[in-house]
Amino acid sequence: MRGTVSRAAYLGSRMEYSIASEIGELFVTSPAVDAPLAPGSPVALTLATHGITLIRP
Amino acid sequence: MIEERVVQILDGLGVPYELMQIDPAFADTAACCEKYALPLESAGNTIVVASKKEPRKFGACVVKATRRLDVNHAVRALLGVSKVSFASAEETKALTGMMIGGVTVFALPPDLPIYVDDKLMDREWVILGSGSRSSKIKISPEVFRRIPNTTIVPGLAQDIAR
Numbered sequence: 001m002r003g004t005v006s007r008a009a010y011l012g013s014r015m016e017y018s019i020a021s022e023i024g025e026l027f028v029t030s031p032a033v034d035a036p037l038a039p040g041s042p043v044a045l046t047l048a049t050h051g052i053t054l055i056r057p
Numbered sequence: 058m059i060e061e062r063v064v065q066i067l068d069g070l071g072v073p074y075e076l077m078q079i080d081p082a083f084a085d086t087a088a089c090c091e092k093y094a095l096p097l098e099s100a101g102n103t104i105v106v107a108s109k110k111e112p113r114k115f116g117a118c119v120v121k122a123t124r125r126l127d128v129n130h131a132v133r134a135l136l137g138v139s140k141v142s143f144a145s146a147e148e149t150k151a152l153t154g155m156m157i158g159g160v161t162v163f164a165l166p167p168d169l170p171i172y173v174d175d176k177l178m179d180r181e182w183v184i185l186g187s188g189s190r191s192s193k194i195k196i197s198p199e200v201f202r203r204i205p206n207t208t209i210v211p212g213l214a215q216d217i218a219r
Contacts, residue, residue: 007087007091007097008217009086009090009102010121010122010126010214011085011104012104012105012106013143016087018091027087037217
């Protein structure tokens with residue numbers, strides 16, 4: 001699924017992203033802080049092999 | 058309680074501030090900014106870093122949420138160590154007494170050096186943690202000039218590349 005980074009926040013050991021996608025706004029965290037994605041960047045979304053993580057809304 | 062201690066220190070610094078009560082579920086930066094319509098550019102995250110070698114040497118860095126800490130150059134040089142990493146959540150809690158998502162520069166151990174990215178000083182106000190996940194502090198960045206053991210550092214962080 002394709003999407004676009006709408007927000008990117010740096011938190012040291014991880015990045016937090018809001019991703020605009022065809023199914024709505026998605027919240028994604030990534031440990032890849034060395035190559036952060038800027039707002040406006042196009043991205044492709046896949047599910048991690050360990051599955052999804054549920055968080056409180 | 059850490060939040061009360063933070064407020065006590067803030068009152069002593071003499072810079073007007075607003076203590077914003079928030080839903081703890083939205084304490085993390087991106088979620089908080091989205092929920093309360095705050096600009097990410099004004100969010101100042103306090104990140105605890107540590108030398109990799111023992112004895113561990115710690116420091117606290119404050120950067121905009123839109124900028125990435127230059128750990129391998131600026132922070133390493135400031136701490137005077139060969140390798141730096143991020144303190145774990147457990148180390149951060151043990152060192153600061155604060156919860157992840159609420160870590161702030163106020164009420165840190167007095168011997169912990171604090172480094173502030175100079176780009177934060179451009180903002181009219183910044184949003185900082187309060188020590189807990191249930192509130193944030195809205196304050197002028199001038200407060201950084203009044204916190205002991207604090208250095209405002211040009212080039213501490215870099216913009217997230219577009």
